[in-house]
Structures are given as C-alpha cells and as structure tokens.
Amino acid sequence: MKKIVLALALVTLCLSVNAQKMNSNNKKITVIEDRIAIKNLVDTFSVLADVKDVKTQLLLFTENAEVSSVTNGKPGGTLTGRKQIGEAFAGFLNLFDVVYHINGQQTVTLNGNKASGISYCQVALIGTENNKKMKTTMGVIYHDDYVKENGHWLINKRQSNFTWTEKTEMKP
Template sequence: MSSKEIIDRILLKELVDEISILGDKKDYVNQVELFTENAISETIANGITILKLQGRKSMEKTFKEFLKDFETVYHFNGQQVVTINDNTATGKCYCLITLIGNENGKKIKTTIGAIYEDDYILVNNQWLVAKRVGTFDWQEKVNLNVE
C-alpha cells in the first residue's frame, strides 16, 4: 500500500468521524460542508427508502428538523472499509446511533444499528461525500423513566 493510499484512508476515516461528531453537536451548518454541493443523502429502514435528500441546504434543514426533539445525539462509528480509485472512493461504515429524547411524556433512548455506504470525491485536495446511503438495520427503544 502506498503512502498516499494510507493517507487517503486516514482522511476518509476522519471525514466519516467528523460528520458524526458535527451531527452529535447539532452543528448542521458545518456538517453539510463535508458533503458536495449537490450530494445525495438517502435513508433506508425496513427495506424502504424513508428519506432522500439532495443538496446541502435540503440536508441541513432536514437534519435539524429530524433531530430537534432529541437532547442527546451520539454516533459511535465502528469498522470501515474503503476502496480508493484515484480521486474517487467508496466506503462502508458500521455505526451505532443513540438518540435520547421525550416521547409521549417519557424519556426514551433509541438505539439504531446503521450501515453507511458512501461515495467520496476529492475536491480541492479535500475528501467530501458525494452520496450517502444509510441503512437502519435495527432499532431498540428503552424507557429511561423506569422506577
């Protein structure tokens, strides 16, 4: 493996992690800057596409609206595999997402097992996500008000 490929792999891992960190901070303005201007973000649950967005502005608005009622948003990224082809790459990352918020007057923790499949492109020496498909494989809800 060349030193350039090693560096690109590190940069792609950092990109995926930074997207998650900014999402956890609810810093959607900076988060969407890590996507190309007309990037596509698609979410699949139970084999059905439940959300398909295009462009930074649409993504920012929708991410903000979707997560507004959660007091805690926490992504834990796990294994990642990437294939690099010069100035483009593809990758798959497993992620455990925790969302804590109120639902019907109860404090609920939702845990989601997700797989993100990304298409990356190198723009002005910076890797960006051109397309992201997030598949939510499973979900568990727990009432945190149990006495």
C-alpha cells in the same frame, strides 16, 4: 573510457531503481493518507451530529450531494443538495436532547479522486415522548461515495441503512 561509460550506466541504473522505489513508496503513503482522511471525514460527520452543528456538518458534503435512507429494508426519500440535507438533518436532530454516535468498522475502495466505502455506526438518541424520557438506539450502515475536491475528501452520496431500532424508556 569503457570503464567510465560502464560506471555511468551503473549509476544511472541505481538512480532509476531508487526513483521507482520512491515513487512506489509515495503512492503507498498517498493511499494511507487518503484512507485516514476518509475515516476522519466519517468520524467528523458523527461528532458534528452529536453536537448538532449541522452548518459545519454540511461542509463535509459536496454541493449537490445526495442522501437517501433505507429503514428495515424499505427505501425512504432522497435529499439532494446541502440546503435540503441541512434542513432535514436540523429538523431531525432537534427532536432529541442527546445524540450519540459510536463508529465502528469501515472499508474503503480508492479510485484516484473518487472512493466508495461502507461504515458501521450505532446511534443513541435521547428525547421526550409522551412526557417520558426515551432512548432510541439504532444500527446504521452507511454506503458512501466520496470525491476529493481541492485536496479534501467529501461525501458525494450516502445511503443510510437503518438495520435495526430499539426503543426503551429511561428511568429517572
């Protein structure tokens, strides 16, 4: 009888250790999935800007999201809510014939269903100014706060830091 009790205790201990390992692995997988989803969120934002699909782009933000900007260290305005953000994005993108984002490094800090992150981006904008084809290239650092709603990560707050700008005339 003692052998049976000892054997049951050992089996229970092994099952408990395996359950803890599985729980730890599940947490690691969730972290990896969340990081990939947030990277995809930021990249999708850029792709939708490039094709000027503001309507779909707005779905990447929470209903009451805030977007603010800083240019060369000077604060700009703040947009609140999808409607205001959408009007501003559409008006800006319509100034250009070509919009092209290249996303770079990103860091993310996860905290349950909330996260914060920093993403680097280079943006090229091609449009016409004074009857000349001009290319404006900007270095942007996004400081974002994200929330997970209904299983999907969304941008809740974004500060776009336009750290440098270069403007050149394009040759025909």
